[in-house]
Amino acid sequence: MSAPNKSFDPVEVEALKPEAVERALDEALAALAAAADLGALHEAEIAHAKDRSPLALANREIGALPPAAKAEAGKRVGQARAAVARAVAERRTVLEAERDARVLVEESVDVTLPWDRAPRGGRHPLTTLAERVGEVFSALGWEVTEGPEVEAEWMNFDALNISRDHPARSPQDTFFVRTPGVDPNDPTHTERDSLILRTQTSPVQIRTMLKRQPPLHMVCIGRTFRTDALDATHTPVFNQIEGLVVDEGIGMADLKGTLDHFVKAMFGAGLATRLRPNYFPFTEPSAELDLQCFVCHGASVGDPDHPCRTCSSEGWIELGGCGVVNPRVLVSAGIDPERYSGFAFGIGLERTLMFRHGIADMHDIVEGDIRFTLPFGVEI
Known part of the structure; x- marks a missing residue:
């Protein structure tokens, strides 16, 4: 920034000339009017109304003018900056209204739709x-009775008069559950020790008859x-x-x-x-x-x-x-x-x-x- 100089002719400060200020104002108004959305308006505001804009830089040069010239230059630049600020506010109001109207259309929720659109589902x-x-x-x-699904082999077969050599008792027909600590090759091992996944619900009959007469x-x-x-x-x-x-x-x-x-x-x-x-x-x-x-x-x-x-x-x-x-x-x-x-x-x-x-x-x-x-x- 230039130091004060009473003999300095203000006509020689290019940025403070009336035509320069007018040109900067016209460019700012045109850029603001051309902003199509709030993002573009923000960029135009930074370029024409913020600290690095032409009018802001011109305002800094006023301090270098003689006291007699400062008032006129300050008034000219101040009016231009105020006009730009009004244009920014007016354009923002318009763009926000357009945005709100667009959101109402694009993101609207029709509360008149049927309330039971979600299916109720179905029990199996x-x-x-x-x-x-x-x-x-x-x-x-x-x-109506119930019984365990993992059943003793005796309950599932022997108690129901199914012989030990019956085909249903082979692993090709029955899921066997190995009992911890029991060796099937142990001669003392019996069908009461073996556990299987029940092949029928008949063991529930045996359990019921064993409990009640x-x-x-x-x-x-x-x-x-x-x-x-x-x-x-x-x-x-x-x-x-x-x-x-x-x-x-x-x-x-x-x-x-x-x-x-x-x-x-x-x-x-x-x-x-x-x-x-x-x-x-x-x-x-x-x-x-x-x-x-x-x-x-x-x-x-x-x-x-x-x-x-x-x-x-x-x-x-x-x-x-x-x-x-x-x-x-x-x-x-x-x-x-x-x-x-x-x-x-x-x-x-x-x-x-x-x-x-x-x-x-x-x-x-x-x-x-x-x-x-x-x-x-x-x-x-």
């Missing part, structure tokens, strides 16, 4: 069906495990519906009536059932429960022009195994077979679900795809 149909089955038997006065009316709905590969009709983890009645004078007629009631509750009235002879170690006599095809009602049998994919035109669908409780099983549980008899049945929960809703592939049930569960809703 196996859970819903299991609860419904429990309600069916609870209405008959039966007890007849009469017993119970149903168990729970997970079981077998070394099956996952395919369209099999899964290594599945659910069973296991029923047991032990009382005086119980026979096959009671079993048939109970199963007919179950089929009616699950699939509707008007469907016939039949018991087809079979063999199970824990029941004698034993039978397979067949359900009349709920699609063709047997009409496709012998009619090649109208085949039924559901029952393969056989007219019947296998639902599960059943029979009168083998006396040896009663003896294993400490119940007198001379006084008491009973019946038992086992039906797959997944199989029941597939039949009820026309599900063709087991993968849909076990893979957890929400597109499968949503149509079933949140039925309670």
Whole structure:
């Protein structure tokens, strides 16, 4: 900055000439008017209104003028700087209004949209069906029981009259859990020491009979495990519906009536059932429960022009195994077979679900795809 000099002619200070100040003002106003957004306005303000702007630098030169010239130069530069400040404020007001209007459009929230656009989700149909089955038997006065999924081998096989050389007891069919501290080659080792993942819910029957004396009316709905590969009709983890009645004078007629009631509750009235002879170690006599095809009602049998994919035109669908409780099983549980008899049945929960809703592939049930569960809703 120049030092005061009374003999200095102010006309010689280029930045303070009227035309220079006017030119700096015009350039500032033009730059501010051309600012398209607040960012551009900020840059224009720095260039034309802040400490390094032409007018600010010209203002610094006033101190070098003689006292008589300072007033005129100060007034001229001050008016120009004030005009620039007003232009900045006015342009900022306009740009902020434009920004606010744009934000209201681009970031608006339509509060009139439906409030229930988020799906409610859906309970897994196996859970819903299991609860419904429990309600069916609870209405008959039966007890809904539970038991451990990791079970003693004796409970799962020996107590149910399944011999030690039975194929179901091999690792090809059963998941064995090695018990800590037990050597399977130890001659003192027994099936009571071995632990497995239960292959059926029947051990719950044994546990119930060991705890209480007849009469017993119970149903168990729970997970079981077998070394099956996952395919369209099999899964290594599945659910069973296991029923047991032990009382005086119980026979096959009671079993048939109970199963007919179950089929009616699950699939509707008007469907016939039949018991087809079979063999199970824990029941004698034993039978397979067949359900009349709920699609063709047997009409496709012998009619090649109208085949039924559901029952393969056989007219019947296998639902599960059943029979009168083998006396040896009663003896294993400490119940007198001379006084008491009973019946038992086992039906797959997944199989029941597939039949009820026309599900063709087991993968849909076990893979957890929400597109499968949503149509079933949140039925309670």
